Each structure stands twice: as C-alpha cells, then as structure tokens.
Amino acid sequence: MTAESISRLIAELRRIVGQNHVLTQDDGEDLRAWELDWRGRERGKALAVVRPGSTQEVAEVVQACAAARPALHVSIVPQGGNTGMVVGSTPDTSGTQVVLSLTRLNKVRQLDAGNMTITVDAGCVLQTLQEECEKAGFLFPLSLASEGSCTIGGNLGTNAGGTQVVRYGNTRELCLGLEVVTAQGEIWDGLLGLRKDNTGYDLRHLFIGSEGTLGIITGATMKIYPMPKSQLTAFAALPSLEAALQLLGLAHEHLSAGLTGFEVMGQFALSLVHKHFPQQRIPFWHEPRSAPGRPKPTDAPSGGSEPHAVGSVGAPYFVVLENSDNESEEHARAQFERLLEAAMEAGCVTDAVVAENLAQAKALWHIRESIPLAQAQEGLNIKHDISINVSRIPAFVAETNALLMKKFPGARLVTYGHLGDGNLHYNVQAPEGEDQKRFLAEEEAPMNALVYEVVDRYRGSISAEHGIGSLKIDKLPEHKSPVALGLMHRIKRALDPLNLMNPGKLLHTENH
Numbered sequence: 001m002t003a004e005s006i007s008r009l010i011a012e013l014r015r016i017v018g019q020n021h022v023l024t025q026d027d028g029e030d031l032r033a034w035e036l037d038w039r040g041r042e043r044g045k046a047l048a049v050v051r052p053g054s055t056q057e058v059a060e061v062v063q064a065c066a067a068a069r070p071a072l073h074v075s076i077v078p079q080g081g082n083t084g085m086v087v088g089s090t091p092d093t094s095g096t097q098v099v100l101s102l103t104r105l106n107k108v109r110q111l112d113a114g115n116m117t118i119t120v121d122a123g124c125v126l127q128t129l130q131e132e133c134e135k136a137g138f139l140f141p142l143s144l145a146s147e148g149s150c151t152i153g154g155n156l157g158t159n160a161g162g163t164q165v166v167r168y169g170n171t172r173e174l175c176l177g178l179e180v181v182t183a184q185g186e187i188w189d190g191l192l193g194l195r196k197d198n199t200g201y202d203l204r205h206l207f208i209g210s211e212g213t214l215g216i217i218t219g220a221t222m223k224i225y226p227m228p229k230s231q232l233t234a235f236a237a238l239p240s241l242e243a244a245l246q247l248l249g250l251a252h253e254h255l256s257a258g259l260t261g262f263e264v265m266g267q268f269a270l271s272l273v274h275k276h277f278p279q280q281r282i283p284f285w286h287e288p289r290s291a292p293g294r295p296k297p298t299d300a301p302s303g304g305s306e307p308h309a310v311g312s313v314g315a316p317y318f319v320v321l322e323n324s325d326n327e328s329e330e331h332a333r334a335q336f337e338r339l340l341e342a343a344m345e346a347g348c349v350t351d352a353v354v355a356e357n358l359a360q361a362k363a364l365w366h367i368r369e370s371i372p373l374a375q376a377q378e379g380l381n382i383k384h385d386i387s388i389n390v391s392r393i394p395a396f397v398a399e400t401n402a403l404l405m406k407k408f409p410g411a412r413l414v415t416y417g418h419l420g421d422g423n424l425h426y427n428v429q430a431p432e433g434e435d436q437k438r439f440l441a442e443e444e445a446p447m448n449a450l451v452y453e454v455v456d457r458y459r460g461s462i463s464a465e466h467g468i469g470s471l472k473i474d475k476l477p478e479h480k481s482p483v484a485l486g487l488m489h490r491i492k493r494a495l496d497p498l499n500l501m502n503p504g505k506l507l508h509t510e511n512h
C-alpha cells in the first residue's frame with residue numbers, strides 16, 4: 001500500500017460522497033464509534049469511514065474500492081447501527097478496510113397501504129420504520145431491544161429475530177424485495193412487493209443473512225400488518241423450564257395466531273436486571289438473601305431449574321407473553337384469563353399478572369429487554385445464541401447446566417430468550433470478583449466447545465439469530481456440513497470474485 005495510492009482512493013471517495021462524508025484518522029477524526037463493536041470486544045482500524053447519501057453513491061464507492069483492491073488490498077465492511085453481537089460490522093486491525101456506513105440512507109420511500117408493504121432505505125432505523133407504520137395504522141412487527149439504533153439493512157444482513165418471531169417470523173419472512181449494490185458496483189433493483197414470483201432463484205434470500213459478504217443492501221420492501229385492536233402482555237412465574245414448555249403449548253392452543261411473543265427468563269438473568277436497574281419493578285420478585293454474586297454450591301441441577309436458584313428468592317423461571325387480538329381488548333383479556341387459569345390448574349404457572357394498560361405492558365417488556373444491557377453492565381460475558389427443537393430445550397438445559405457447573409464451577413449462567421422459537425441465549429457471566437478478561441481468554445474456547453458439543457448432539461444451531469461475524473468464523477466449519485459449507489463458498493466466489501465484501505466475516509475466504 002503506498003501513501004500516494006491511498007490518497008488517490010480517499011480523494012476519489014470524497015469526490016463521490018462529498019468531502020465531509022469520508023472520515024479518516026489522519027484527519028484527526030475519532031473513529032471509535034465505527035471501529036469498536038457493541039460488546040466492546042474488539043476495536044479495529046479503518047482506512048476510512050465512508051457515508052454515501054444515495055444508492056448511486058454506494059455503487060460508485062464499491063466501484064472505486066473494487067478498482068483499488070488489486071493494488072491496495074482494500075475491502076469494504078458494510079455497517080448499519082453497529083449493534084451486532086458477533087463482531088461483524090467493524091473493521092479488522094489491518095487498516096485496509098473501508099467502513100461503508102449506510103446511516104445517511106435513511107428515508108422511508110413509500111408505504112403502500114393497499115399492498116400492505118413499506119419500502120425504505122437500508123439505513124432506516126428500525127424504530128423509525130415501526131413509527132411510520134403506526135402513524136398509518138399498521139404494525140411492522142420486527143422488534144429488538146436495539147431498535148432505537150439498529151437499521152433495517154443490518155436486520156436483513158443478519159436476518160435478525162427478536163421477540164415477535166413466534167407469530168411473524170424472522171426478518172427474512174418479512175421481506176418481499178431488495179435493492180442491492182453488488183460486489184461489482186451494479187445496482188440490482190429487486191424492490192418488488194410481490195407475494196408470489198417464481199421466476200427462478202430467489203436472489204433476495206441470498207443477500208438476507210449474508211452479513212455484508214455478498215453485496216450491500218440499499219433498500220427493502222417489507223410486509224406490514226393491520227395494527228391489532230389490542231396487544232396484551234402477561235408476566236408469569238414458573239416452577240421449571242418444563243413448565244414453561246407446557247405453558248407454551250397451552251398458549252398456542254388458547255391464543256392460536258394471537259400468540260405474538262413468548263420469552264423465558266431465568267432467575268439469575270432477572271437478578272442482573274434487578275441489580276443494575278433497581279428502579280424496574282419485577283413482578284413476584286422477592287429480595288434474595290444476598291446480592292447476585294458467586295452462586296452457592298448447588299446440588300446437581302435437575303428438572304431444568306437454574307443452578308443459581310436459591311429457594312427463597314422466588315421462582316426459577318419467568319415468562320413474558322403477548323396476546324394480540326383483532327377483535328377487542330375484552331376478548332383478548334378473557335382469552336388470556338382462560339389461558340392463565342388453565343396453566344395454574346395444570347401447575348405450570350405459580351403466579352401471573354396481566355398488564356392493565358400500555359404503560360404496564362411496556363414496563364413488563366422493558367424488564368425482558370434490559371437483560372442484555374444488565375449483562376453488559378455486569379461485565380464481559382460469553383454468549384451462546386443457540387436454537388434447539390423447542391420440545392428438547394428443558395433436557396438440553398438440564399444436561400448442559402450439569403456439565404458446565406462441573407467443569408467451570410462458579411460460572412454464572414444467564415439463561416433467557418425466545419423460547420417460543422426454540423432460541424435460547426444461554427450466556428455465561430464470569431464468577432463474581434474474577435478477572436473478566438482472563439475468564440474470557442482462558443475459558444471462552446473450552447466453554448464454547450462444551451456447549452456446542454451438546455448443541456450438535458441435539459441437532460441445534462450455534463447461531464440462531466445473531467449470525468457468525470468474525471467471532472464464530474472458526475466455529476462454523478466445525479458445526480456446518482462440508483457440503484453446505486462448500487456451496488456457501490461457491491456462492492461467495494461467484495458473487496464476489498475479488499473477495500471485496502466483508503472478508504474475515506462469516507467464511508474464511510483468504511484463498512478465494
């Protein structure tokens with residue numbers, strides 16, 4: 001890389017997007033916000049941060065980088081809100097990667113009420129999209145705790161899940177069309193709002209979930225839904241994970257398509273919310289004898305209960321669930337009451353409360369959504385974003401808890417997630433008082449190996465919704481069939497022969 005050819009590229013990028021929208025360290029810019037991942041695990045070094053203002057500008061930036069790639073080894077890291085969990089949206093430390101930030105492409109292009117679709121720029125913040133739909137009387141159901149800063153492009157890039165998947169599916173299921181800048185800098189206008197189109201390979205699905213490794217999503221047409229007449233939220237305390245599964249079955253039976261959210265939370269996960277956000281009132285929460293910390297030695301965990309459960313602090317598991325109803329609030333409430341009565345009779349719920357109004361509902365959801373933030377406050381942690389067939393989750397948790405506690409005594413299990421989808425965040429916090437960096441450096445690899453070995457035996461996935469990024473890139477070949485992996489490499493080579501798009505993420509493509 002010569003200084004002169006770098007300057008030439010930077011000048012060209014500035015010509016395309018404007019002087020103020022190319023940021024470099026050499027110009028004294030602080031690039032931390034683009035270089036550091038959300039979890040604070042890794043900070044890279046960008047050649048530049050480039051912020052195009054239109055699809056045409058994105059295309060020209062890609063063309064300029066592609067032309068410079070042979071001489072400069074420059075490559076592109078697409079970035080939306082930089083809220084990803086797997087270090088996928090930040091540059092490596094080589095100083096050769098251009099972060100292409102989509103945040104200036106943030107317009108809502110069109111809401112077509114008759115077709116029940118909305119077409120937006122990829123950098124549109126998820127919450128903006130939700131609010132635009134709400135104003136027009138519609139629901140855009142994708143919902144994540146990061147919705148105030150993540151973008152629809154990033155949601156599509158990761159095929160994000162969230163808390164409404166049980167009814168509406170992942171981001172993929174919500175997408176009808178895409179506009180993409182290819183790795184060659186062409187613009188593919190696939191912004192169709194069609195619900196049926198069998199004219200060959202469905203290219204949109206290649207780009208969704210490809211984590212910026214095949215092209216750059218610049219626009220999307222998404223499905224929207226009529227705003228339900230009522231969205232009621234309940235919070236329940238349960239004696240075990242088996243009971244949570246039983247409640248899920250009853251909820252499907254009683255609420256049918258009205259069941260729009262079903263989230264489970266282990267007691268220790270909630271105790272972190274209680275510790276770091278004490279202003280939040282957690283229903284049925286009794287003060288533990290001691291603050292959350294190093295767990296007391298426990299008997300071998302059984303029946304899916306948490307190893308940290310201490311008898312007197314209340315239930316070992318909690319569930320927040322949502323019933324959306326198109327008839328009326330009275331109807332929704334009556335349905336919910338029948339469900340909870342049946343659950344109490346069956347013994348799978350010990351206590352339950354239904355929110356009286358929207359503010360209460362929001363507060364209940366806020367408790368659930370605060371868990372990742374509470375974990376971040378508690379310190380560095382190890383995440384396992386796994387999925388297993390829903391019916392096998394209690395057995396998986398009981399088995400893995402026992403193995404983990406034996407091999408890593410003192411490790412604190414933070415178990416919660418989207419039980420309705422079979423997706424658990426089976427996370428681990430370092431033992432209290434222990435050096436967290438050391439814990440991560442020494443224990444993360446063997447802990448991952450242990451958990452993923454059980455995931456494989458249960459025929460589950462090592463990444464249910466967060467993706468692979470650079471964090472799990474070495475793990476993927478160990479858990480994906482060689483045939484599937486071979487096909488993925490062939491797709492990558494065909495669509496991005498220069499290996500320009502987000503190298504070092506998802507797939508090892510060095511010898512491409």
Ligand code: FAD
Nearest residue numbers: 080081082083084088151153154155157160161162212217
């Ligand atoms: P970024 O982090 O910027 O990028 C993510 C990936 O997508 C990167 O590989 C990037 O290169 C690629 N990318 C970004 N934009 C584009 C584009 N326009 N074209 C092509 N590729 C692109 N995730 C869930 O699935 N479910 C959850 O419930 C959930 N909850 C979260 C809660 C919190 C508090 C936080 C911090 C994160 C959570 N996440 C969750 C993870 C994260 O928010 C999602 O992965 C989200 O979809 C990322 O969007 P983003 O715009 O921040 O993307």
Ligand code: 2HG
Nearest residue numbers: 145369372383417425427
């Ligand atoms: C959630 O469901 C997110 O809250 C984040 O996917 C999960 O931090 C995590 O492990």
Ligand code: ZN
Nearest residue numbers: 162417425465
């Ligand atoms: Zn999640």
